[in-house]
Amino acid sequence: MGQRKSREAIDYFQFTSLINKSCTAEQKIVIIENLWLVAMADSHLDALETHLIRKIADLLYVSHADYISAKLWAREATKPSYDGTSNGGSDGRRDADDISRRHP
Numbered sequence: 101m102g103q104r105k106s107r108e109a110i111d112y113f114q115f116t117s118l119i120n121k122s123c124t125a126e127q128k129i130v131i132i133e134n135l136w137l138v139a140m141a142d143s144h145l146d147a148l149e150t151h152l153i154r155k156i157a158d159l160l161y162v163s164h165a166d167y168i169s170a171k172l173w174a175r176e177a178t179k180p181s182y183d184g185t186s187n188g189g190s191d192g193r194r195d196a197d198d199i200s201r202r203h204p
Contacts, residue, residue, distance in 0.1 A: 116159035128160040129170055136174030143178075 119128065135156065139149040157167045 112156060112159055116156060119160060123160075125162075128162050129166050131160065132157050132162050132167060133170040133174055136171050137178060140174055140178045 119131065123131070132153065135153045139145055139153060153171075154167065157170075162170075
């Protein structure tokens, strides 16, 4: 079903509108952070990846400040530490509660 829907999609609005209806602002920021983590997984950030994440962030009504903050967090989380592990905490992931604590 998901593949069929994605083939039929003209734009991202139908998918992001579902997220907008069911997710909090904090959850949307977590989605953007996770998109950055995926984009940075190969240690190369392509202009098309940046453009796509920006477009999705706009459609999710994520502020530019939160978009940049998510990018910086993901960059830090994917940066290798001296022992060869990531710097993102126990597993490099955060959830909406982490975001809530950051944005009281």
